[in-house]
Amino acid sequence: MTRWSVVVPVYNEKEFLPDTLRSLGAQAVDFELIVVDNGSTDGGIEAARRLVAELGIKAQFLSEPTPGQVHALKCGIAAAKGEFVAICDADTYYPPEYLLAAQALFDRGGPECVATSAVLLPPGAKGAKRRLAEWHRLGAMRLLSRQNHTSGAAQCFRRDVLCRVGGYDAAIWPYVLKDHELMHRVLHEGRQAWSKDLWCVTSDRRASRKAVRWTLGERLAYHLVPFGLKTRFFHGFLASRFRKRDLGDAVLRQRAWENSSASGAAATGAILGGLFMVSLLAVTSPLTASVPVPPREERGRDQADCRRPEPGPAFQFEVRGLKDRSGRLQLELYPAHDRDFLAPDKQLIAEGKPFKRVRVNIPSRGIPVICVRAPAPGRYALVVLHDRDGNGKFGYLRDGVAFPGDPSILRSKPPAQKASLSVSNGVVVRRSVTMQYLRGLRFKPLD
Numbered sequence: 001m002t003r004w005s006v007v008v009p010v011y012n013e014k015e016f017l018p019d020t021l022r023s024l025g026a027q028a029v030d031f032e033l034i035v036v037d038n039g040s041t042d043g044g045i046e047a048a049r050r051l052v053a054e055l056g057i058k059a060q061f062l063s064e065p066t067p068g069q070v071h072a073l074k075c076g077i078a079a080a081k082g083e084f085v086a087i088c089d090a091d092t093y094y095p096p097e098y099l100l101a102a103q104a105l106f107d108r109g110g111p112e113c114v115a116t117s118a119v120l121l122p123p124g125a126k127g128a129k130r131r132l133a134e135w136h137r138l139g140a141m142r143l144l145s146r147q148n149h150t151s152g153a154a155q156c157f158r159r160d161v162l163c164r165v166g167g168y169d170a171a172i173w174p175y176v177l178k179d180h181e182l183m184h185r186v187l188h189e190g191r192q193a194w195s196k197d198l199w200c201v202t203s204d205r206r207a208s209r210k211a212v213r214w215t216l217g218e219r220l221a222y223h224l225v226p227f228g229l230k231t232r233f234f235h236g237f238l239a240s241r242f243r244k245r246d247l248g249d250a251v252l253r254q255r256a257w258e259n260s261s262a263s264g265a266a267a268t269g270a271i272l273g274g275l276f277m278v279s280l281l282a283v284t285s286p287l288t289a290s291v292p293v294p295p296r297e298e299r300g301r302d303q304a305d306c307r308r309p310e311p312g313p314a315f316q317f318e319v320r321g322l323k324d325r326s327g328r329l330q331l332e333l334y335p336a337h338d339r340d341f342l343a344p345d346k347q348l349i350a351e352g353k354p355f356k357r358v359r360v361n362i363p364s365r366g367i368p369v370i371c372v373r374a375p376a377p378g379r380y381a382l383v384v385l386h387d388r389d390g391n392g393k394f395g396y397l398r399d400g401v402a403f404p405g406d407p408s409i410l411r412s413k414p415p416a417q418k419a420s421l422s423v424s425n426g427v428v429v430r431r432s433v434t435m436q437y438l439r440g441l442r443f444k445p446l447d
Helices: 017-025 044-055 069-079 098-112 127-143 159-164 178-186 204-212 216-224 227-244 249-253 264-275 280-284 345-350
Strands: 004-010 032-037 059-063 084-087 113-117 119-121 155-158 191-193 199-201 314-320 328-335 356-361 369-373 378-387 400-402 420-423 428-434 436-439 442-444
Touching: 004 017, 004 044, 004 069, 004 098, 017 044, 032 044, 032 069, 044 059, 059 069, 069 159, 069 249, 084 098, 084 159, 098 113, 098 155, 098 191, 113 178, 119 127, 155 159, 155 178, 178 227, 216 227, 314 328, 314 378, 314 420, 328 369, 356 369, 420 428
Parallel strands: 004 032, 004 084, 032 059, 113 191, 119 199, 314 428
Antiparallel strands: 084 155, 113 155, 314 369, 328 356, 328 378, 378 400, 378 420, 400 436, 436 442
């Protein structure tokens, strides 16, 4: 009997799954492969069956119709027979020694070693970039060994322990970050092991999922809460917050990497989502094709600049409290609704909703002024960004942000109504805003 069961949940992974299966087919140890179809409609499962037969992999193909990766994983683990279970994602590359390296850690650690965590490398990580990624992951694992520091795609478990703690089960944890919650339950039974020899490479599409994960404050709380209180943290604190934000596991089925852009508005929504509670609907709503979407650099630019002495409707801001004079200022106009505020520009334009963007260089002296024309009289939500490196993307560790009325920015983006202003025809609304930068757990003015 083989010692390994490899479980791969699949939902419309025709593009990525073949490379993952080829990497698994090259493993240095025998294993049983369990592919769980979670309602795919792209023909990828049929292609996977043919490829698995060509590669000579012993495999089961199961079907789990209930939407959500958690259900597919539960189905696959229930069918596993190996001593160890490797959870593998359909978009991840596993080197030939992956299972062998994990097996060596289990054997060396004995029954007390109940899980292994691989170093999850970004695509193209070589040289210094790879060493930095390894240092970061392995250092975190050594420092905080009773926490999870990797993706579910890089976790292996002793099957008996995994089943004893309940495994993946929506009745226990139906939300995102299920890999962290499961690892916490598993670590009550023993310890995890890791090594720089145990690694895998994820796809680059994962960056687009940041808006359906936890906030910076929640992540810091996870690291700071003692292990003995972590169950209460997950089920008493984090679960209620995820429930309010509709962050059930099934949201990971959204194809955000297909519908979002890396432009300023999308990046603003994604990065603010890392620290703020960005509305999930604003990030994942499907696009319509009612309005043609221009190239990235042109989005929101049509008739956005104010022109003297042309009257409004327009909004003009004096920007105070800049950290420095580097980069550019960016002013963006959105509908005054929470669903649309800071939503990706591509989505708003495709849906025929108002979106404008103006970028200006920062003068070497004096108070910078930036102005945007409104498409019509009405009420709009606005945000001013200090893009310090001028790349058109908002980096929350470096860049600044300001909203009308200078609201406090802690765990959530301001409600659209608090960041919005009304304008009448022929009027230029003039306001002053103070730039805020990340300081500790929140954005604050410098002074």
